[in-house]
Amino acid sequence: MNQSLATQLSELPGTGVESPLVVNEHSTQWTDKFDVIVVGLGAAGVSAAIEAADRGMRVGAIDRFTGGGTTARSGSVLYAGGGTSLQKKLGVEDSADAMFRYLQTEVQAAVKPETLQKFCTDSPANFDWVTANGVRYSGKLFPSKTSYPVHGNSLYFSGNEIACADLAKPAPRGHLADGIKRFTAFGPAFVGPLLKSAHKKGVIPLLQTQVTRLLVNDRGDVVGVEAKQIPASGRAGFLHRLYSTLANYAQIYYAPAAKGLRQKVEQLERQFGRTVRYRAKGGVVLANGGFILNKDMTEKYLPKYRRAMRLGTTGDTGSGIALGVSVGGVAERLGTATAWRFINPPADWPKSALVDTQGQRYVNESLYGATIGTKMMEDHNGECILILDDVLFKKSVANLNLDNARFVTWLQAKGALRLAKHADTLEALAQRCKIDPVRLQQTIADYNAAARGEKPDALGKKTEDMHELKQAPFHAINLSVGKGDITSVITLGGLRVCEKTGAVLKETGAPIRGLFAAGRTAIGVASNAYISGLSIADGVFSGRRAGQYAALCAELPQEHNQPAHTATPGAAQAAGCPFAH
Numbered sequence: 266m267n268q269s270l271a272t273q274l275s276e277l278p279g280t281g282v283e284s285p286l287v288v289n290e291h292s293t294q295w296t297d298k299f300d301v302i303v304v305g306l307g308a309a310g311v312s313a314a315i316e317a318a319d320r321g322m323r324v325g326a327i328d329r330f331t332g333g334g335t336t337a338r339s340g341s342v343l344y345a346g347g348g349t350s351l352q353k354k355l356g357v358e359d360s361a362d363a364m365f366r367y368l369q370t371e372v373q374a375a376v377k378p379e380t381l382q383k384f385c386t387d388s389p390a391n392f393d394w395v396t397a398n399g400v401r402y403s404g405k406l407f408p409s410k411t412s413y414p415v416h417g418n419s420l421y422f423s424g425n426e427i428a429c430a431d432l433a434k435p436a437p438r439g440h441l442a443d444g445i446k447r448f449t450a451f452g453p454a455f456v457g458p459l460l461k462s463a464h465k466k467g468v469i470p471l472l473q474t475q476v477t478r479l480l481v482n483d484r485g486d487v488v489g490v491e492a493k494q495i496p497a498s499g500r501a502g503f504l505h506r507l508y509s510t511l512a513n514y515a516q517i518y519y520a521p522a523a524k525g526l527r528q529k530v531e532q533l534e535r536q537f538g539r540t541v542r543y544r545a546k547g548g549v550v551l552a553n554g555g556f557i558l559n560k561d562m563t564e565k566y567l568p569k570y571r572r573a574m575r576l577g578t579t580g581d582t583g584s585g586i587a588l589g590v591s592v593g594g595v596a597e598r599l600g601t602a603t604a605w606r607f608i609n610p611p612a613d614w615p616k617s618a619l620v621d622t623q624g625q626r627y628v629n630e631s632l633y634g635a636t637i638g639t640k641m642m643e644d645h646n647g648e649c650i651l652i653l654d655d656v657l658f659k660k661s662v663a664n665l666n667l668d669n670a671r672f673v674t675w676l677q678a679k680g681a682l683r684l685a686k687h688a689d690t691l692e693a694l695a696q697r698c699k700i701d702p703v704r705l706q707q708t709i710a711d712y713n714a715a716a717r718g719e720k721p722d723a724l725g726k727k728t729e730d731m732h733e734l735k736q737a738p739f740h741a742i743n744l745s746v747g748k749g750d751i752t753s754v755i756t757l758g759g760l761r762v763c764e765k766t767g768a769v770l771k772e773t774g775a776p777i778r779g780l781f782a783a784g785r786t787a788i789g790v791a792s793n794a795y796i797s798g799l800s801i802a803d804g805v806f807s808g809r810r811a812g813q814y815a816a817l818c819a820e821l822p823q824e825h826n827q828p829a830h831t832a833t834p835g836a837a838q839a840a841g842c843p844f845a846h
């Protein structure tokens with residue numbers, strides 16, 4: 266399923282995207298004309314917009330809502346390394362090579378090795394670019410492993426670096442922006458300053474404007490977009506902002522309420538959206554996010570994740586992916602998602618044995634929560650039961666506090682501890698939890714042998730990360746999907762793009778003229794697996810790349826009646842611009 270792809274609009278139901286319209290770019294009545302149009306103002310879109318504006322372009326930045334997207338509801342972690350200024354300031358040694366060797370295990374074939382190498386080599390400069398555009402990091406280093414550090418920390422181990430120490434020297438690379446909300450751990454801490462910077466740099470925001478189709482010339486080159494725009498002033502504009510904001514909060518706190526609010530948003534768009542057409546001289550950058558809130562697409566491509574909580578905002582309908590496919594692009598890895606099942610804090614839980622109802626361990630419990638969650642949803646029916654002995658259980662109760670856990674995490678862990686089941690023997694515990702008792706006893710016997718150092722652990726867990734489970738009574742904490750505690754999911758698939766330029770590619774591998782994609786709309790560094798911060802980092806990397814090349818294409822001399830990127834190659838060709846060949 267991971268490699269599932271789509272090349273036809275009909276294979277992407279529920280996006281609301283229409284087939285492209287062929288126009289004459291010279292006689293069309295354009296609402297406005299830009300060098301570069303960016304669709305979507307999350308991490309990827311705002312990076313593309315700033316990059317193009319920095320190159321002197323007139324940039325129109327379209328967003329269906331008020332900008333920020335899912336990035337504004339995220340934990341604002343940016344994965345960066347190779348010696349960033351924050352790493353240096355906090356005394357952390359890192360190198361692009363160590364970052365690359367570790368990330369290879371996460372990224373695998375999602376992008377070419379040379380692209381990943383560039384992502385790592387560019388990482389310190391991209392981090393400086395982010396801070397130059399206003400994002401702040403003033404906290405400390407959180408030295409041990411956690412799923413999300415408490416307030417006052419700006420740098421932590423946000424992936425599997427420690428567990429992969431044999432491959433590369435571990436370094437903390439999760440850069441956490443100042444200003445994240447204390448209670449929820451979500452907010453616009455990262456994207457907010459970038460949006461302000463874009464505004465200062467002259468990027469023209471076209472908000473409450475939903476792109477519904479691409480406009481192409483008679484050669485199939487993308488020359489602009491058509492969108493439905495809600496007048497910002499007036500009752501419809503106000504209600505659209507209100508319902509969409511409420512829907513995004515509801516999606517995180519009480520998802521059933523979000524559906525009705527989204528329907529109201531769509532109703533307003535149908536009723537009050539007026540058609541606008543914007544011309545893009547250099548290119549359109551699709552940065553519309555992923556598709557986790559498109560039920561039709563997730564049912565089709567991600568059925569195993571059905572019971573997980575959809576983490577996203579109203580714009581996550583896959584419209585960017587569909588826009589690309591509508592003009593000949595290819596959508597890949599639509600069956601790839603990341604599910605998050607964090608079990609740390611409390612720091613003692615990863616020392617337990619995590620089993621499914623077969624009584625089988627299936628993952629090294631010391632790994633990152635998305636590595637655990639994705640395995641759990643992909644291959645183990647969403648089952649995740651922690652087995653602890655009495656020593657470990659009591660330690661986890663004693664060690665869980667608000668100094669090492671954020672409030673929401675603390676609350677969830679407290680709840681899970683309260684619902685734990687207990688028994689004097691493993692066999693009785695298995696029966697209480699409907700786990701295969703014979704298999705469970707064997708699993709724990711093997712686990713204990715590895716914990717004593719008598720044999721290596723079959724799942725590669727290090728002895729120091731294990732605890733021998735021998736002291737009765739035994740305890741089971743059920744963290745399976747749908748069991749109170751939350752397992753959430755986001756999508757990772759997107760449009761196939763040229764890894765040098767971000768141009769959207771056809772099935773033949775040729776670029777579609779005038780069209781770029783970035784962030785979760787595109788295949789990128791985060792399209793195989795997620796570790797905290799990788800999606801936003803990919804948004805900056807791929808967004809800047811797309812903004813740069815769209816700007817380059819706008820700068821190319823225009824031949825009579827030719828789109829910019831078919832003209833003389835020059836600098837663009839030297840830089841590898843796909844349209845300059």
Ligand SMILES: Cc1cc2nc3c(=O)[nH]c(=O)nc-3n(C[C@H](O)[C@H](O)[C@H](O)COP(=O)(O)OP(=O)(O)OC[C@H]3O[C@@H](n4cnc5c(N)ncnc54)[C@H](O)[C@@H]3O)c2cc1C
Pocket residue numbers: 304305306307308309310327328329330332333334335336337338339340341342343344451474475476477552553554555576577580581582584585755783784785786797798799800801802804
């Ligand atoms: C709760 C939560 C926490 C997370 N924490 C982190 C984290 O700490 N670090 C990390 O790396 N990742 C995190 N993620 C994942 C990450 O936030 C997203 O994968 C990433 O922000 C996507 O960025 P993007 O720019 O591709 O899309 P978005 O940020 O979603 O931006 C897309 C924009 O496109 C707009 N749009 C959509 N369709 C249209 C259309 N047709 N016309 C016009 N505009 C349109 C949307 O309104 C939106 O503003 C988290 C996700 C969630 C939900």
